[in-house]
Amino acid sequence: MGDKNKMETRNLNLYYKGFQALINVSFPVKENTVTALIGPSGCGKSTFLRTLNRMNDVIEGTRIKGEVLLDDENIYDAEVDPVVLRKQVGMVFQRPNPFPMSIYDNIAYGPRIHGRKNKDELNEIVEKSLQAAALWDEVKDRLHKSALGLSGGQQQRLVIARVLAVDPQVILMDEPASALDPISTAKLEDLIHQLKSSYTIVIVTHNMQQAARVSDFTGFFLNGEMIEYSVTNTMFTAPRIKQTEDYITGRFG
Numbered sequence: 001m002g003d004k005n006k007m008e009t010r011n012l013n014l015y016y017k018g019f020q021a022l023i024n025v026s027f028p029v030k031e032n033t034v035t036a037l038i039g040p041s042g043c044g045k046s047t048f049l050r051t052l053n054r055m056n057d058v059i060e061g062t063r064i065k066g067e068v069l070l071d072d073e074n075i076y077d078a079e080v081d082p083v084v085l086r087k088q089v090g091m092v093f094q095r096p097n098p099f100p101m102s103i104y105d106n107i108a109y110g111p112r113i114h115g116r117k118n119k120d121e122l123n124e125i126v127e128k129s130l131q132a133a134a135l136w137d138e139v140k141d142r143l144h145k146s147a148l149g150l151s152g153g154q155q156q157r158l159v160i161a162r163v164l165a166v167d168p169q170v171i172l173m174d175e176p177a178s179a180l181d182p183i184s185t186a187k188l189e190d191l192i193h194q195l196k197s198s199y200t201i202v203i204v205t206h207n208m209q210q211a212a213r214v215s216d217f218t219g220f221f222l223n224g225e226m227i228e229y230s231v232t233n234t235m236f237t238a239p240r241i242k243q244t245e246d247y248i249t250g251r252f253g
């Protein structure tokens with residue numbers, strides 16, 4: 001488990017027009033670890049996650065102050081291309097969103113956009129990405145069938161394979177298991193565990209057991225502030241702050 005900060009926010013403030021959704025958030029994301037973001041509904045978890053690959057840029061009226069560093073470079077600097085950034089920092093959403101095309105084309109889509117045209121090379125990327133997303137064995141005989149025919153859990157792993165195909169460094173996941181049944185959720189959690197040896201992962205989850213199972217570090221958000229951050233085990237066994245304890249023991253939220 002690396003000690004290096006793969007990403008870091010410094011005094012990050014975010015405003016949706018007149019409403020301040022993030023207040024002075026300073027937060028490290030350690031390389032090759034899983035960091036969980038927890039907290040009650042509306043506290044700013046998804047907003048924070050989206051600042052890490054500038055997905056908030058597309059929401060009109062959004063303003064940020066402060067810094068978000070990726071390998072010590074501020075991703076909000078003028079010379080950073082958000083398209084390249086989102087290749088380095090990929091994102092997986094709550095509901096699986098495969099494109100309405102074949103399994104193969106879903107994975108090859110990103111590499112093609114980024115200029116990979118060679119068929120052998122694409123075949124290799126597709127196989128490698130599906131292997132890494134623990135989906136290859138289930139789909140290798142139906143690569144040219146529609147991705148929409150996969151189960152929800154398979155679709156979510158397909159979306160992860162699609163992110164992996166463009167060779168990211170960081171993967172952001174916003175409640176990736178909330179639409180999945182318990183078996184698919186368990187598979188996804190196993191996958192997250194495997195992926196962290198090669199990638200850095202940040203996951204928003206409402207499920208405390210899931211945070212405890214999958215993450216190495218946890219940040220607790222409340223009303224736009226990150227009020228407690230620690231090693232996950234410590235957070236769940238000996239939280240320092242009363243609101244954290246109340247939340248993780250189910251007294252509110």
Ligand SMILES: Nc1ncnc2c1ncn2[C@@H]1O[C@H](COP(=O)(O)OP(=O)(O)OP(=O)(O)O)[C@@H](O)[C@H]1O
Binds near residue numbers: 040041042
């Ligand atoms: N596009 C937007 N415009 C204005 N306000 C927004 C927008 N998106 C989110 N907010 C507000 O910002 C705050 C933080 O929302 P956010 O979705 O980040 O919280 P969250 O902790 O992820 O919530 P949940 O767990 O319910 O998904 C909320 O008060 C929300 O209403």
